[in-house]
Structure formats: structure tokens, C-alpha cells
Amino acid sequence: MTQNKNTILVVEDELPIRRVHAISLDMAGYKVMECDTGREGVRLAALIRPDLILLDLGLPDIDGKEVIKQVREWSQVPIIVCSARIAEEAISQALELGADDYISKPFNPDVLLARIRANLRKATAIPEVHNPELVNGCIRMNLNRHEVQLNGVKVTFTPKEYELLRYFLTHSGKMLTHRDILKSVWGNAHIDDMQYLRVYVRQLREKIERQTGGHRYIITEPGIGYRMESKGETSTDPKPATSTQGESRPAKA
Numbered sequence: 117m118t119q120n121k122n123t124i125l126v127v128e129d130e131l132p133i134r135r136v137h138a139i140s141l142d143m144a145g146y147k148v149m150e151c152d153t154g155r156e157g158v159r160l161a162a163l164i165r166p167d168l169i170l171l172d173l174g175l176p177d178i179d180g181k182e183v184i185k186q187v188r189e190w191s192q193v194p195i196i197v198c199s200a201r202i203a204e205e206a207i208s209q210a211l212e213l214g215a216d217d218y219i220s221k222p223f224n225p226d227v228l229l230a231r232i233r234a235n236l237r238k239a240t241a242i243p244e245v246h247n248p249e250l251v252n253g254c255i256r257m258n259l260n261r262h263e264v265q266l267n268g269v270k271v272t273f274t275p276k277e278y279e280l281l282r283y284f285l286t287h288s289g290k291m292l293t294h295r296d297i298l299k300s301v302w303g304n305a306h307i308d309d310m311q312y313l314r315v316y317v318r319q320l321r322e323k324i325e326r327q328t329g330g331h332r333y334i335i336t337e338p339g340i341g342y343r344m345e346s347k348g349e350t351s352t353d354p355k356p357a358t359s360t361q362g363e364s365r366p367a368k369a
């Protein structure tokens with residue numbers, strides 16, 4: 117058993133089923149958050165960043181499929197649909213919208229737990245273990261050498277800037293709340309120090325944009341936080357911006 121408990125968000129409007137989920141997930145060592153409407157599910161997904169979502173389709177406000185659609189706009193968190201709708205159409209629609217798995221009610225709790233474990237494994241199998249480099253567009257961070265290249269040019273970052281950039285890179289494409297970022301980069305004591313974040317994000321942006329011909333990587337999500345746009349593993353920009361600042365040290369070929 118790992119020390120680090122995975123958090124599972126249960127979106128289910130029927131109290132008895134929610135209770136069954138809560139008890140069996142808790143017994144299996146997961147941290148459980150519950151809600152009974154789709155909108156609250158979307159909100160909590162953004163707020164608590166669960167490791168997995170168990171989602172009912174028939175909800176009193178918005179449909180579970182709408183929840184999938186909205187969450188998938190900014191998150192790849194595993195979603196298991198758990199619903200009485202056994203119609204194949206509903207299953208395939210949910211999967212097409214980005215659900216990872218489907219289990220129909222009534223369900224066997226052991227089967228559900230096995231599905232949860234499998235989806236959590238899948239979600240954590242991808243990261244950086246084999247790859248000491250984090251790459252997004254023309255940003256390349258070498259974790260072993262503690263070195264960052266922007267558009268093929270080595271650029272110096274302060275330790276905090278480096279940590280912040282690393283956090284953005286490991287979560288590129290995901291919406292990150294102010295508190296997520298502050299907690300992960302500065303620690304719990306600074307969870308409300310929004311000013312730190314603004315200053316550092318501005319510094320990061322300046323360095324990145326100066327070196328990448330003004331490419332915007334860090335997007336502001338008003339009132340929520342930031343998102344690093346995922347630009348894939350493209351090679352360096354063919355037309356590097358000419359640097360006039362002392363920050364960067366062009367790697368002369």
C-alpha cells in the first residue's frame with residue numbers, strides 16, 4: 117500500500133449508491149469526495165484535482181456526458197462511468213466524449229475496485245521515469261542536468277522559476293488552480309500568496325516569450341489559475357528570436 121492516498125471523486129445523485137461507493141473505496145484505502153450533481157462534480161474536479169472520477173450519467177442537473185465533456189476540456193483525469201444505462205449507445209457516447217471505462221449498475225464492488233486500480237495504473241504509467249527531459253514545443257528541460265533550453269538556446273532560471281516551469285511542464289495542457297501551484301511549488305505556508313505567483317509567472321513568460329518569438333505558453337484562466345498550453349514535442353523554432361538580454365546564453369553552434 118502506498119502512503120500517498122489517491123483521491124476519488126464520486127458524482128452520484130443516489131445516496132444509497134454513494135454510501136456503497138464511499139464505504140468500499142474507503143476500505144480500499146482511497147480518499148473519497150462526493151457530490152450529487154453534475155455541476156458540483158465539474159467544480160470539484162477543478163478544485164480538488166482528484167486522481168479518478170466515478171461518474172453517474174443520470175444526474176439531476178446536467179447529464180453525466182456533459183460532465184465528461186467539460187472536464188475533458190482541461191483534464192485527462194481517468195473517468196469511470198458507473199451507470200444504470202446499459203444501452204450501448206450511452207456507453208459509446210460516454211467513451212467517445214473521453215470516459216476511460218464503464219461499469220453498469222448493479223455492480224460488483226470488487227470488479228469496480230479492479231477497474232479503478234487499472235485506470236489509476238494507466239494514468240500514472242506515462243510520466244517522466246524513463247525520460248529525464250520534459251519537452252513542450254520549443255521548451256526543453258533536462259531534469260538530470262537542471263538545464264532549460266528555449267528554442268535551442270540555454271537560458272538561466274532562478275531555482276524557483278525552474279521549479280515553477282517544471283510544474284507547468286509536467287502538467288502541460290491541464291488547468292492548474294492558483295492554490296495547486298502555490299502548494300506544489302512554494303508549500304502549504306504560501307498557499308494564499310497569489311502575489312508570488314503573479315510575479316514569477318510574469319518572469320517566466322518574459323523569458324519564454326523573449327526566446328520563442330513571443331509564443332504564449334502560459335495562459336491565464338481568469339479567476340482560477342493558469343494553464344500551460346500543450347504544444348507537443350516539436351523541434352526548435354526555425355526562426356529563433358534574437359536575444360538582446362543578458363539572461364540567455366546563446367549556444368553558439
Ligand code: CA
Pocket residue numbers: 128129130172173174175
Ligand atoms: Ca442517477
